[in-house]
Amino acid sequence: MANPFTNxxxxxxxxxxxxxxxxxxxxxxxxxxxxxxxxxxxAAKLVYDAGCGTGNSTLQALKAFPKAHVVGxxxxxxxxxxxxxxxxLEPSEGLVGELMGGADIRLGDTKLxxxxxxxxxxxxxxxxxxxxxxxxxxxxKGEPADAVxxxxxxxxxxxxxxAAGRFAEMVRPGGCIGFSSSMSFYVPVKHRVETSSYLxxxxxxxxLDILSGLIEKETGKAVHAPAPKEKKNPHETIALFESNGFKxxxxxxxxxxxxxxxxxxxxxxxxxxxxxxxxxxSGLPDDAQAxxxxxxxxxxxxxxxxxxxxxxxxxxTNPMFIFRRK
Numbered sequence: 001m002a003n004p005f006t007n008x009x010x011x012x013x014x015x016x017x018x019x020x021x022x023x024x025x026x027x028x029x030x031x032x033x034x035x036x037x038x039x040x041x042x043a044a045k046l047v048y049d050a051g052c053g054t055g056n057s058t059l060q061a062l063k064a065f066p067k068a069h070v071v072g073x074x075x076x077x078x079x080x081x082x083x084x085x086x087x088x089l090e091p092s093e094g095l096v097g098e099l100m101g102g103a104d105i106r107l108g109d110t111k112l113x114x115x116x117x118x119x120x121x122x123x124x125x126x127x128x129x130x131x132x133x134x135x136x137x138x139x140x141k142g143e144p145a146d147a148v149x150x151x152x153x154x155x156x157x158x159x160x161x162x163a164a165g166r167f168a169e170m171v172r173p174g175g176c177i178g179f180s181s182s183m184s185f186y187v188p189v190k191h192r193v194e195t196s197s198y199l200x201x202x203x204x205x206x207x208l209d210i211l212s213g214l215i216e217k218e219t220g221k222a223v224h225a226p227a228p229k230e231k232k233n234p235h236e237t238i239a240l241f242e243s244n245g246f247k248x249x250x251x252x253x254x255x256x257x258x259x260x261x262x263x264x265x266x267x268x269x270x271x272x273x274x275x276x277x278x279x280x281x282s283g284l285p286d287d288a289q290a291x292x293x294x295x296x297x298x299x300x301x302x303x304x305x306x307x308x309x310x311x312x313x314x315x316x317t318n319p320m321f322i323f324r325r326k
Contacts, residue, residue, distance in 0.1 A: 018056065019115030020263060023256050027180060027318045028057035028151035030254050035147065035178035035322045036064040038249055044068040044146035048170060050137050050179075051153035055083030055123065055130075061149050062126040068147075071131040073140050080132050086116065088124030089132075138162060144172040154181035154321070160237060164244040171325045177246070183253070183317040187231045190253045191317050203261060203304050211296035212278060218292060219282050226278065234319055241323050250322035259315045262301060 018024055039047075044065045049058045052072025061070045074080055084090040123130075133140070137157070148171050150157075157163035171177050183191065184200075208225035215223045238248045279289050 016112045017263075019112045021257075021259055021315075023259075023315060024053075024152065025056050025060065027254065027256055028060050028149075030252075030318070031151055031178050031180050031320050031322075032057070032060045032064045032149055034250060034252060034320065035149070035176050038322065038324060039065070039147040039176040041065050041147075042067060046071070046143060046145040048073060048142065048145045048148045050148055050150035050167075050170075051156065052083060052132070053079045055086045055119075055132070057149060057151040058083065058130060058132075059086075059119070059123050059126065062123075062129055065147065069129050069131065070126075071133055071142065071145075073133050073135050073137060075134065075136050077134060080134055083132050086119045086123050087127050087130055087132075088120055089127060089130075138166055140170070142170065144175070145170060146172060146175045148175070148177040150177070150179040152180055152182065152318070154179040154237070154319075155185040160232075160240055164241045164246075167241075168245045168325065173325050175325045176249075176322065177325070178320065178322045180254075180318045180320040183319060185232060186237075186319045187233050188253060188317065188319075189234060189251075191255065203300060204264075206303070207296055207300040208278075210299050211292060214292045214296055215278060215282055215284070218288065219284065221282065223278055223282070234321070237321060241321070245326050246323035247326055248321070249324050250320070252318075252320040252322075254318045254320060256315045256318065261304070264315055 041064055045068055047061050047065050047068045047070045049061050049070060049072040052058045052074045053076070055072060058070055058072040061068075072080075072083060074083075081090070133142075137153075148167060154160075154163075167177055205225070212223045212225040215221075234251060238251065242248055282289075284292070
C-alpha cells in the first residue's frame with residue numbers, strides 16, 4: 001500500500017496542519033466512537049489500527065477500547081517514527097528541534113511543538129498497551145483481532161477485492177471493522193458532489209491549474225492539472241465486503257469542520273500534488289517542489305481575494321463503513 005507521506009518534507013506540513021486543524025483526529029474519533037459499541041469495546045482484547053500513520057487514530061482507539069492491546073500498522077518508517085515519539089517510546093526533544101528548524105517560515109511556529117509535546121503527555125500513559133508495526137497491510141500477518149479500525153485508509157486499498165478478503169482474515173468471527181475514506185473517491189449518497197470534498201471546490205481546481213503552469217514553466221514539460229477521478233459507489237463497496245463474510249451495520253457521511261481558505265490551501269493542499277502525481281515526471285527536488293507549491297498558493301489567494309467565504313470552506317466529507325464479521 002502506497003503511503004503519501006513517506007518523507008519529512010511532506011510530513012512536516014501535514015503534521016502542522018493537524019496541529020492547527022485537528023481534522024484527522026476529529027474524523028478518526030467519529031469513526032471509532034461509531035463502531036466501538038458494536039465491537040463490545042470493554043471486552044475487546046486486540047485491536048488493529050490499519051494505516052495508523054503517526055498515531056492520531058491509534059490514541060483514539062486506545063481510549064475507546066480500554067482493555068485492548070492496540071497495534072498500529074503502517075508501511076511508512078517516518079510515520080511510525082513520529083508515532084513512537086508521540087507515545088513516549090522514543091525521545092521527543094530532538095524531533096521537536098528538527099521539526100521547528102526544518103519547516104519554512106509559514107509553518108515554523110510554536111503550535112506544532114505544543115501539539116507534539118501535548119500528544120506525548122496524553123499518549124504516554126497508554127504506551128504499555130500500544131504496538132507499532134511496519135508492514136504492508138495486504139501482507140500483514142497477525143492474530144485475528146476483535147476490531148480493525150482504518151481511518152482515511154479505504155481509498156489506498158487497491159484492488160478492493162483483495163482488501164476485503166485480507167481484512168476477513170484480520171478480524172475474528174463476530175468482530176467489527178470500520179473504515180473511512182475521502183469523498184474525493186466516492187459518489188456521495190447524502191451530500192452534493194460539489195460540496196463533498198475540497199478537491200472539487202473551484203478555488204482548489206484553480207490552484208491546481210496555476211501549479212501545473214508553474215511546473216511547466218520551470219521544467220519545460222507540459223503538465224496537466226488532474227481531472228477528478230472516477231468515483232466508487234459506496235453500495236458497491238458494501239456489497240463487496242458482504243460477499244467476503246461481513247454484514248454491513250452502518251454507513252455514514254460525516255462532514256469535517258470548515259476551515260478558512262488560507263488554512264486549507266497553506267496546509268492541506270501542500271499534499272495534493274504528491275497525491276495526484278503532478279511532480280512524478282518533473283525531476284524537481286523537494287525544495288523546488290515546495291517553492292512552486294508556495295507560489296501557487298500565494299497566487300491563488302491573490303486572485304480569489306475578497307471572493308472566498310470568510311466563515312470557512314467545507315474541507316471534506318468522510319464516508320464511513322462499519323461491518324461485522326459473520
